[in-house]
Amino acid sequence: MTMGSDPNVAARNQKKGSDPFLWVRRNLFSGWKNTLATLVIVTLLWKLALPFLDWALVKAVWWSPDASSCRKAGAGACWALIADKHRFMLFGTYPYDAQWRPALASLIFVVLYVVSAIRACWRPWLALVWLGGLAAIGVLMWGGVFGLRYVENERWGGLGLTLLLATFGIALAFPLSILLALGRRSTMPVIHWLAIGYIELIRGVPLISLLFMASVMLPLFLPEGVSIDKLLRAQIAMILFAAAYLAEVVRGGLQAIPRGQYEAAQALGLSYWKMMGFIILPQALRISIPPLVNTFIAFFKDTSLVLIIGLFDLLTTIKVSLTEPKWSGYGVEAYLFAAAVYFIFCFAMSRYSQALEASLAAAQSRAPAKEAA
Amino acid sequence: MIELSRVNKWYGEFHVLKDIDIKVGKGEKVVVCGPSGSGKSTMIRLINRLETHQSGRIVVDGIELSDDLKSVDAIRREVGMVFQSFNLFPHLTVMENLTLAPIWVRKMPKRAAEEHAAHFLERVRIPEQADKYPGQLSGGQQQRVAIARALCMRPKVMLFDEPTSALDPEMIKEVLDVMIELAREGMTMVCVTHEMGFAKTVADRVVFMDQGEIVEAAPPDSFFEAPKTDRARLFLSQILGH
Numbered sequence: 001m002t003m004g005s006d007p008n009v010a011a012r013n014q015k016k017g018s019d020p021f022l023w024v025r026r027n028l029f030s031g032w033k034n035t036l037a038t039l040v041i042v043t044l045l046w047k048l049a050l051p052f053l054d055w056a057l058v059k060a061v062w063w064s065p066d067a068s069s070c071r072k073a074g075a076g077a078c079w080a081l082i083a084d085k086h087r088f089m090l091f092g093t094y095p096y097d098a099q100w101r102p103a104l105a106s107l108i109f110v111v112l113y114v115v116s117a118i119r120a121c122w123r124p125w126l127a128l129v130w131l132g133g134l135a136a137i138g139v140l141m142w143g144g145v146f147g148l149r150y151v152e153n154e155r156w157g158g159l160g161l162t163l164l165l166a167t168f169g170i171a172l173a174f175p176l177s178i179l180l181a182l183g184r185r186s187t188m189p190v191i192h193w194l195a196i197g198y199i200e201l202i203r204g205v206p207l208i209s210l211l212f213m214a215s216v217m218l219p220l221f222l223p224e225g226v227s228i229d230k231l232l233r234a235q236i237a238m239i240l241f242a243a244a245y246l247a248e249v250v251r252g253g254l255q256a257i258p259r260g261q262y263e264a265a266q267a268l269g270l271s272y273w274k275m276m277g278f279i280i281l282p283q284a285l286r287i288s289i290p291p292l293v294n295t296f297i298a299f300f301k302d303t304s305l306v307l308i309i310g311l312f313d314l315l316t317t318i319k320v321s322l323t324e325p326k327w328s329g330y331g332v333e334a335y336l337f338a339a340a341v342y343f344i345f346c347f348a349m350s351r352y353s354q355a356l357e358a359s360l361a362a363a364q365s366r367a368p369a370k371e372a373a
Numbered sequence: 374m375i376e377l378s379r380v381n382k383w384y385g386e387f388h389v390l391k392d393i394d395i396k397v398g399k400g401e402k403v404v405v406c407g408p409s410g411s412g413k414s415t416m417i418r419l420i421n422r423l424e425t426h427q428s429g430r431i432v433v434d435g436i437e438l439s440d441d442l443k444s445v446d447a448i449r450r451e452v453g454m455v456f457q458s459f460n461l462f463p464h465l466t467v468m469e470n471l472t473l474a475p476i477w478v479r480k481m482p483k484r485a486a487e488e489h490a491a492h493f494l495e496r497v498r499i500p501e502q503a504d505k506y507p508g509q510l511s512g513g514q515q516q517r518v519a520i521a522r523a524l525c526m527r528p529k530v531m532l533f534d535e536p537t538s539a540l541d542p543e544m545i546k547e548v549l550d551v552m553i554e555l556a557r558e559g560m561t562m563v564c565v566t567h568e569m570g571f572a573k574t575v576a577d578r579v580v581f582m583d584q585g586e587i588v589e590a591a592p593p594d595s596f597f598e599a600p601k602t603d604r605a606r607l608f609l610s611q612i613l614g615h
Contacts, residue, residue: 258460260456260458260460261460261462263423263456263460264454264456264460264461264462264519265462266421266423266449267421267423267449267452267453267454267456267523268449268473268474268478268522268523268526269446269449269450269474269478269526270473270474270477270478271446274477274478278473278477279462279473282464283462283463283464286464363506364463364464364506364508
């Protein structure tokens with residue numbers, strides 16, 4: 001008590017910032033309010049986190065192919081479920097002996113994401129890398145060539161399907177959304193009202209109903225004999241849905257660009273598309289990064305809604321794993337696993353967007369490098 | 374070079390420009406002045422069609438401005454413009470600001486465009502700033518970059534829309550010096566400005582506007598010494614009086 005008010009102690013504390021004991025004193029017990037808050041939080045952690053860790057790690061059952069150890073009294077989390085069913089969870093009903101193919105395809109997706117995230121790789125050849133990567137993924141998933149067995153896409157599932165839906169969804173919805181946003185701001189009445197009509201119509205409908213329409217209603221309107229594959233229909237519905245949301249985000253960015261930027265570009269004789277491509281969109285999209293990534297993350301998780309039309313995405317395969325009698329009752333473990341997989345991808349997106357924002361901002365506000373010159 | 378005849382413009386009910394008649398010959402320098410809201414900025418913005426007129430004829434370098442996009446593009450290639458708020462592109466470096474339009478509109482090879490841009494940066498006296506972003510420059514430097522950007526398109530006419538109004542007083546001179554030099558080299562210029570010293574030094578003619586009309590147009594000597602109208606006299610006493 002008395003020591004805390006001693007100025008010498010305070011000064012010493014500031015110098016020795018690295019001493020853990022003093023750090024705790026200064027940051028956690030600096031006054032009675034702070035001390036009380038610290039004690040409350042520590043108590044809560046003690047009551048909640050410790051039992052959780054005890055359940056999740058200490059008493060957990062890691063390996064038990066027949067689930068017998070999990071049924072014993074006092075057993076904790078039954079991770080044996082994941083150990084036993086992880087291949088089905090990740091790859092769905094894909095032929096068991098060929099599951100290296102979706103595994104490799106998922107890996108290619110991740111490599112494509114990482115390469116695209118590196119700014120030094122933002123070159124025209126990146127488009128070719130994507131084309132090549134997607135072609136390889138297509139070959140791996142379908143097969144039928146190079147001695148690979150043909151696997152119809154009804155049997156695709158799990159993480160590979162989730163990544164497929166999310167990647168194609170975002171990659172195609174994003175350019176479409178830019179066109180919609182530009183259309184909504186167009187002075188040409190037909191384009192303007194078409195864009196508004198599209199955006200408002202799609203935004204006004206839940207994704208679930210769009211998916212239902214795509215899977216149930218659409219085939220009714222197609223002529224006899226013509227059928228579009230279920231996966232493709234779901235994919236199209238998701239692209240149309242995401243584009244409407246993204247369009248409004250992009251429009252928000254466009255509105256933040258001052259009129260002077262348009263006028264300067266016009267005065268230089270730039271055509272509409274060059275003005276948009278070189279001057280307006282680069283600035284508008286940059287300020288839209290946080291809400292864009294927000295929408296991407298929401299969209300990534302929305303892909304799990306395809307379970308209602310019978311596509312086997314990651315969440316569906318996990319749900320189906322639980323229907324096996326020996327594993328029934330271990331939903332908590334299974335859904336924690338699902339949460340962890342989704343979290344890895346979403347958190348990576350979030351961190352990346354923050355890093356990208358920081359690096360783009362740094363490039364322009366860098367202190368003048370050679371002012372003396 | 375520029376000819377406006379009987380040009381009228383309305384914003385809704387509001388008659389901004391009334392029967393504007395003005396001719397600017399090749400190499401001529403015209404300073405446009407007048408109280409705020411007199412339509413002077415609107416008038417010069419008609420010349421490269423940042424604003425549209427509702428009646429009358431505007432001919433620039435032998436091309437009549439119309440709704441035809443080709444005529445607009447053709448005129449914008451020949452007419453450079455400098456804005457009050459600079460309007461540099463903040464996400465591009467100074468060099469990229471200068472070379473973008475020459476490369477994509479004039480179809481110059483990148484190398485040539487950069488040499489060209491370096492030459493104009495030299496002329497506006499900031500050759501060392503090429504790799505910086507606009508946000509790292511002072512207002513006066515930014516406006517000089519904006520002038521260089523317009524010059525890089527090799528325009529036949531330069532329009533200046535209050536180029537020094539947004540600048541701190543100590544930076545006005547560096548921008549005016551560049552403009553005076555440009556005038557001496559024979560560029561056709563139309564400047565909306567209240568810098569009467571600049572008008573006296575370089576203008577062939579001063580055009581005084583008020584309430585959407587051209588009230589008076591005369592060489593600077595006679596305009597400043599003996600304005601013919603009361604409105605011009607009042608305006609001059611207000612801006613020269615302090």
